[in-house]
Amino acid sequence: MKLFHDKRLFIIGVCVISVIGFVQCNDIDEPESDTIAAGEFKIADMIQVSAGDIPLIISAPHGGTLTPNEIPDRNCPGITTVRDMNTTELADEIKYQMKQDYGVEPYIVSALIHRKKIDLNRDVDLATCGHTLGKEVWQEYHKKIGEAIQSAVAEYEGAIFIDLHGHGHEIQRLELGYLLNNEELRASYEGMGSTEELVEESSLKNLISLKPNIVFQELLTGEKAFGTIMEEEGIPSVPSLQDPFPYPQEAYFTGGYNTRRYSSDDYPEVFGWQIEANYNGVRDSDENRSAFAEAFSKAIMVQLEEYVF
Numbered sequence: 001m002k003l004f005h006d007k008r009l010f011i012i013g014v015c016v017i018s019v020i021g022f023v024q025c026n027d028i029d030e031p032e033s034d035t036i037a038a039g040e041f042k043i044a045d046m047i048q049v050s051a052g053d054i055p056l057i058i059s060a061p062h063g064g065t066l067t068p069n070e071i072p073d074r075n076c077p078g079i080t081t082v083r084d085m086n087t088t089e090l091a092d093e094i095k096y097q098m099k100q101d102y103g104v105e106p107y108i109v110s111a112l113i114h115r116k117k118i119d120l121n122r123d124v125d126l127a128t129c130g131h132t133l134g135k136e137v138w139q140e141y142h143k144k145i146g147e148a149i150q151s152a153v154a155e156y157e158g159a160i161f162i163d164l165h166g167h168g169h170e171i172q173r174l175e176l177g178y179l180l181n182n183e184e185l186r187a188s189y190e191g192m193g194s195t196e197e198l199v200e201e202s203s204l205k206n207l208i209s210l211k212p213n214i215v216f217q218e219l220l221t222g223e224k225a226f227g228t229i230m231e232e233e234g235i236p237s238v239p240s241l242q243d244p245f246p247y248p249q250e251a252y253f254t255g256g257y258n259t260r261r262y263s264s265d266d267y268p269e270v271f272g273w274q275i276e277a278n279y280n281g282v283r284d285s286d287e288n289r290s291a292f293a294e295a296f297s298k299a300i301m302v303q304l305e306e307y308v309f
């Protein structure tokens, strides 16, 4: 595969509401892309897949840099093209740390193709703007996630799916997207409204169906919640015991296409959430990616022990 580096100016990204009503992430930078020469394009080169041995599947759809000429830059309405810098590296570091600390490995599916070509966290039409070859890459990405889930649930009763992203919001904290918005997270925390409806809307509904005795709010802000443990390990996170919901004026990503798809009725053994990682202190250096991965490993192992193993 022949690569040409195309250094680009740093730009400031913004966060917008998409046409389908779900928030989507834009990152803070756009450092480079790697062009692939005509005739050297292979679908398999656009995706990085790593097999695991525990029921944890991590998808990193927006970190790719490859810009094959065979697939034109997307230009249909409603698209976002900015990549989530260092999220492929973050997923790789998680894999390394889990092996180091616990002797286990998650399944990882990462995009190597740039988001300007395909958005692997959108439905196929918006993801590819209708391009035939783009659709084939999109199908391959989701096929690999499907295979990882199938392999995980063949051995265990359930599986956790994490969609890993990077945000450019002002507040430097992880935004954990359970498909509930600012108001719904607050209502849930304060015991307002129907818990059944919030559960049904959330990306944890399959877990609650499998294990009805679990208290839903404990999964979001309990002492053993993922966000709570990340906070204890020095990584600010919302929702968590320490930061239970984002305030109405605060930018917050609720979770996108992949989180919805892989926590739906089509995957009844699977539950999970989107992680939108801030840049400063998490994605910005080898040292911080390593510290994040160590905290992630500890927090996710508690979830696996509590709810899956």
Ligand SMILES: [Zn+2]
Binding pocket: 025, 026, 062, 084, 164, 165, 166
């Ligand atoms: Zn993203």
